[in-house]
Amino acid sequence: MDSFFASIEERDNPRLAGKPIVVGADPFLDHVRGVVSTANYAARKYGIHSALPIGTAWRLAEAARLKGLPTTAFLPVDMEKYSAVSREVMAIVRGHAAVVEEASVDEAYFDLSPLGSYEAAIETAQMIKREIAARERLTASVGLGPNKLIAKIASDREKPNGLTVVHSEEAEAFLSPLPIRTIPGVGPKTEERFRAQGVHTVADAKRFSSDELHAMLGKWGTELFEKLRGRDETPLITEWEAKSVGEQETFMEDTVDPGMLSDRLVALAAGVHARFVQGGFKTFRAIAITVRFADFTTVSRTKTLPAPDGRRETIQFEALRLLMPFLDLRENPKRKPIRLVGVRVEKLV
DNA sequence: TCTGGGGTCCTAGGACCC
């Protein structure tokens, strides 16, 4: 889907039509810390994009406004609404394909190979786009290719409202000129490591053998070697089960207050337990906490239980025990202010 | 107005077992 969250808000509020829209942390709540979740295309013209600190987005929007450009609307995330729309869009897709992988709230892979030809697949893709437009008044961008890797990259080439077709024989040539970062799984760190070696595009990276990439990146390097050549045999995943359930919270202001930290951790643990139960899980066997300090260094501590357990009190008790060393002034005399704590349960049944 | 929240997967070292 194209700038999914922002497009839904624009659709549902006629006063926002055509205006720059930023969905993210609520900037009208004082001291709230957060990032942009989604910016629509009008807001992107101002340099605003996903993951940008909300304060920076606010400054860019103000600078644009002072130049006489349209005022940007800032809206909080309404995940329940977006999930509901997601279910409707997924249902439309399922009406046209038997095998569907819901990759995220706004992304799906579907297998059109039973149709037998690219021509038929293109027609179906257009029908899905038309149906989403008619029923949801939203646009989607579709990529059609011989595998998930190519389809995904193709879907990103002509946004918004795009339809990009890459035939099997064209796949390798299609990828070659693209930045190495285009390959899913190549993030900022890997991109920088490649850049340091003079590698910028997919074609550049092909000078490394499979063994060299393995030495550089581990198991992932071997997979990357194949991906660089447009090869990907991974199947669509139609069923999926969570492996962990967690919640974390960034405070409005960093704190060292043991009472406050304990209270928040206990509340998070209760929330985790509620979602664990709601998710249909009976037991967990490990509890983990996360602590992020003011300087953004992040540590985690895990406790594996001798036996499976399903009680809220266990999550709260073990989470607090794991947190203790970070609170105790005697054990930890120069403790740094803490900006975030989190709780997670793992090894679920 | 610096940097969310919910996840997955991989790696590497250490303890322990036969």
Added chain:
DNA sequence: TCTGGGGTCCTAGGACCC
């Protein structure tokens, strides 16, 4: 007589994705 090989589980950190 200074020390193998195969394996599992646990822990912590890091990279990445939407």
